[in-house]
Amino acid sequence: MSNLKKFIRRKFDGVLIAGGGVAGCAAAIGAARAGAPVLVLENGISLGGMASSGLLPLWMDGSDSPLRRELDARCAQCSTGPVERDRGLDHECMKIVLEKWFDELGITYCYNSSVVDAKTGSDSVTGAYAALPEGLVEISAPLLIDATGDGALAAAAGVEFTLGRDSDHACQGASLAFEVGGVNLTDNPLPDCFDVPFETPHGNAAELARRELTPPAGHLILHHTSVPGVISANMTNAVGFDPTSGRERTDAIRLCRRQIEEIVMFLRRFMPGFENCYLQLSGSEFGIRESRHFHGRHTLTEQEILAGTVFDDWIATWNHFPFDIHNVTGCGLDDNGVLDGFPPDRTYTVPLRCCQPETGTGLLLAGRNISGTHVAHSSFRVMPICLNIGLGVGIAAAVAWKKRTLPELVDIEIIQQEIIRQGVVPPNR
Numbered sequence: 001m002s003n004l005k006k007f008i009r010r011k012f013d014g015v016l017i018a019g020g021g022v023a024g025c026a027a028a029i030g031a032a033r034a035g036a037p038v039l040v041l042e043n044g045i046s047l048g049g050m051a052s053s054g055l056l057p058l059w060m061d062g063s064d065s066p067l068r069r070e071l072d073a074r075c076a077q078c079s080t081g082p083v084e085r086d087r088g089l090d091h092e093c094m095k096i097v098l099e100k101w102f103d104e105l106g107i108t109y110c111y112n113s114s115v116v117d118a119k120t121g122s123d124s125v126t127g128a129y130a131a132l133p134e135g136l137v138e139i140s141a142p143l144l145i146d147a148t149g150d151g152a153l154a155a156a157a158g159v160e161f162t163l164g165r166d167s168d169h170a171c172q173g174a175s176l177a178f179e180v181g182g183v184n185l186t187d188n189p190l191p192d193c194f195d196v197p198f199e200t201p202h203g204n205a206a207e208l209a210r211r212e213l214t215p216p217a218g219h220l221i222l223h224h225t226s227v228p229g230v231i232s233a234n235m236t237n238a239v240g241f242d243p244t245s246g247r248e249r250t251d252a253i254r255l256c257r258r259q260i261e262e263i264v265m266f267l268r269r270f271m272p273g274f275e276n277c278y279l280q281l282s283g284s285e286f287g288i289r290e291s292r293h294f295h296g297r298h299t300l301t302e303q304e305i306l307a308g309t310v311f312d313d314w315i316a317t318w319n320h321f322p323f324d325i326h327n328v329t330g331c332g333l334d335d336n337g338v339l340d341g342f343p344p345d346r347t348y349t350v351p352l353r354c355c356q357p358e359t360g361t362g363l364l365l366a367g368r369n370i371s372g373t374h375v376a377h378s379s380f381r382v383m384p385i386c387l388n389i390g391l392g393v394g395i396a397a398a399v400a401w402k403k404r405t406l407p408e409l410v411d412i413e414i415i416q417q418e419i420i421r422q423g424v425v426p427p428n429r
């Protein structure tokens with residue numbers, strides 16, 4: 001018998017959340033505030049996912065929510081924080097703030113804990129297997145949320161999914177974010193969006209990036225951070241690989257890491273203010289934009305987003321973001337992406353059914369892995385919307401836990417009342 005078949009058995013009577021990233025943290029906070037015990041299993045050694053270990057400072061605008069505002073306010077109070085607090089959420093503050101917040105709410109979290117398998121019954125998910133520092137642990141729980149981004153738990157439970165876009169399963173390009181220090185931006189602006197012309201004394205920097213950088217690198221994405229002289233670069237790019245394959249993903253990470261050197265040289269040579277910049281830090285979470293789209297009880301479409309659909313079973317409201325599809329074969333925006341021209345006042349809701357897998361009762365999805373089309377996903381994948389989704393899903397799970405039932409058996413209005421009680425503004429019908 002293989003040693004791996006030996007495992008420790010534990011029971012957790014509450015909401016078990018796989019993944020402590022953007023959606024997982026929101027789900028944990030929502031569930032704890034709704035009165036359920038919460039256990040979060042996180043692969044890495046910090047909370048926040050792409051917002052902390054992924055080094056992303058810019059929470060895309062458009063989706064205001066009370067939880068987002070509370071996160072901003074808590075980060076602004078963080079004593080270790082930098083001075084330019086309005087220039088992005090600092091990843092190091094985020095780690096401290098989220099841990100303190102979890103401690104305050106009595107949320108249990110376990111780092112270096114990777115969910116590797118699902119415990120299943122007939123059409124139900126009843127627990128998770130996780131590789132913890134002490135070994136392989138089976139944790140039974142009445143309600144589980146998969147907030148791992150790639151959907152490790154749902155995939156292991158056998159929930160059907162589509163990888164990437166329907167036609168060829170190609171996924172949006174992935175990036176390893178990094179930061180450069182030593183930047184002098186006193187008189188030098190940054191490009192305000194990705195793939196827009198940006199004039200420099202050497203010419204249009206967007207065109208220069210395409211000409212000078214080795215494909216599939218070639219686009220210019222630079223964001224302020226809250227630390228003076230430090231700029232976040234989201235310019236590495238890996239395409240044409242399967243993000244759910246360990247081997248292919250490792251090759252993609254290697255490729256991105258090697259692009260960093262060339263990109264730093266490019267910035268020094270062509271970008272005003274970057275003449276003395278140096279690599280300061282690279283992400284400890286690889287930036288996968290897209291992987292598994294699980295098949296849920298409803299699949300959110302781009303048409304529903306554009307129509308601003310208000311679903312009866314909404315759990316996330318006032319979401320707004322264009323269709324930001326990164327090229328699946330090279331750099332820049334995909335032909336089907338719509339950054340300009342997306343209706344500025346169009347907000348949409350996300351229904352609970354998108355977070356309920358077609359099979360596997362007891363399991364909910366939260367974050368970028370919910371059920372949606374390739375195009376719809378390019379909108380809801382941004383951090384503020386994943387936060388909103390996570391909050392709603394955590395609350396749905398907690399309300400069901402308190403009633404000792406499944407979320408689909410709870411009157412949706414009771415879930416929505418708790419979401420509203422936690423400060424979310426209901427949609428206009």
Ligand SMILES: Cc1cc2nc3c(=O)[nH]c(=O)nc-3n(C[C@H](O)[C@H](O)[C@H](O)COP(=O)(O)OP(=O)(O)OC[C@H]3O[C@@H](n4cnc5c(N)ncnc54)[C@H](O)[C@@H]3O)c2cc1C
Pocket residue numbers: 018019020021022023024041042043044048049050051056057058059060113114115116147148149150152153174175176177234285286287288289366367368369381382383384386
């Ligand atoms: C390169 C890149 C740039 C982006 N830029 C922006 C931007 O500028 N602004 C914006 O708003 N959005 C941006 N996004 C989108 C956004 O960051 C993500 O889509 C969003 O963070 C997804 O949230 P999530 O909670 O689903 O996943 P994540 O935030 O990735 O969290 C998933 C968590 O699960 C953990 N995990 C994974 N597998 C396991 C497992 N098996 N067991 C336990 N834990 C596990 C991970 O360690 C992680 O902490 C970007 C995305 C990428 C990839």
